[in-house]
Amino acid sequence: MAIDLEIWWLRCLSFIIVIPFLGPHLVAIWKMLKDLLFFMVIIAIVMIGYGVASRSMVYYPTVNNFTTEAGGSIDNSFDGRSVFRQIIYPVYYFLYGDFSDELANLDSNPDAGWSIADHVLLAVHMLFVNILLFNLLIAMFTKRYEKVHQETRTIWHSQQYLFTREYFTRSPFLPPISLIYDIYCLIRMFVFFIRRNYFETPVYQHTRVFKIIPKKRDTIKEWHNFEDAYTYEYAHDEVKALKTASMKSKSGSDSDNKDDTTTDDNDLNNTTNGLKQVQRSLTRLERIVEELNVQLEGAIEKKQNPTTP
Known part of the structure; x- marks a missing residue:
């Protein structure tokens, strides 16, 4: 129910898309989401790579003197929840500068080889993600917004037409009564098809036409x-x-x-x-x-x- 409410509020954005100074910005957001999808694929690959490499060095039981016995500090179960909690979840919050206890755990063993290697790996990961990829994302968003801003008027007219066309073709009744109207239209179309193809009877039906008639x-x-x-x-x-x-x-x-x-x-x-x-x-x-x-x-x-x- 809560997710349905969230989707309903997002759906309300479509009603303001016909406003000239708001509609093009919503179009820009939609196009930016496509660019963000490409960025998320790259981020996911980098995050999983770093998460697997760093966790394997830090939590390797034999070399780092960790135990897997009952009551030990290592969760060696391999399921979806454990992978998400140990690999993806901590690394994801590195994007926002939240290192949690990562640096504290590494600094507790400053002379260990695995700690030094993980420090270097973390530095390279933050350099690649927080500097290179985030600046690439900002550049992509800037280019997309400038492109949309140059076509503001055209995009607004297009979105206004699509929005009006959508409600022109819809049923005049609200759900669930609209289902009855849809069934009626389907039966009517089927009857016309039978009369036209099997009885060779000319069918004259009044089709609703969506056309803009100017005043001048x-x-x-x-x-x-x-x-x-x-x-x-x-x-x-x-x-x-x-x-x-x-x-x-x-x-x-x-x-x-x-x-x-x-x-x-x-x-x-x-x-x-x-x-x-x-x-x-x-x-x-x-x-x-x-x-x-x-x-x-x-x-x-x-x-x-x-x-x-």
Whole structure:
């Protein structure tokens, strides 16, 4: 229950992601977590390596005069809890500068070889982790934040759209009543599928469409111009690719026989047919866009100027 409460509070962060000055920072935190995952993998490898090496030197019974008898100071059991308590747990808190009794235990045997070796190993470990790896993590976080900060407006609009889209597709009811609505939608979709594929009955269903309708007509015209421009660019790229393919086939035919010439003619004919098909598709697309534009303008005029009976 306590873990569920913690997850619920973290989930509340999604409601403030649409706020312009808070949303991009939450996105930066999410992207930083991905960088932190890479850092945690390296830290885990270094921690386990140092923990196994240092514990094996300090708690080696024969050389260091430790006993494994009942009431002794060594826990020689090998299970998950013992490994975590003896190897991972103490070494993890070294990251925060908490050495606990580690240095006191080593200083109690200053002339022992294992104590000197463990001192050197601890110094190298702290140098590598606390200086090198932590500075690497800070540099990664800084780079990630600068990258997100440069795209603040774009990221905010994207997150706002995803958040609105999520609640647009959800059930209008709260759980557990929403389960009934989901079952209804599933049965309805199954019935439409049966009617369409087995009874050959035309199915006319009203699909919910998520679309932003601007208040100004100029914005609609700008959107249409944008769609036309990118449609033209796509068609231009397709035609260019077809021309490139035809040129390659034509250049290769100079060193071939007459059969290759016939093949080049076929490729050229295919290219011409492809160009004609692209032109027909563009004409059809322009016609559809014009019809939609007329319908949309008519709907806007009706909404702005309602007729009284």
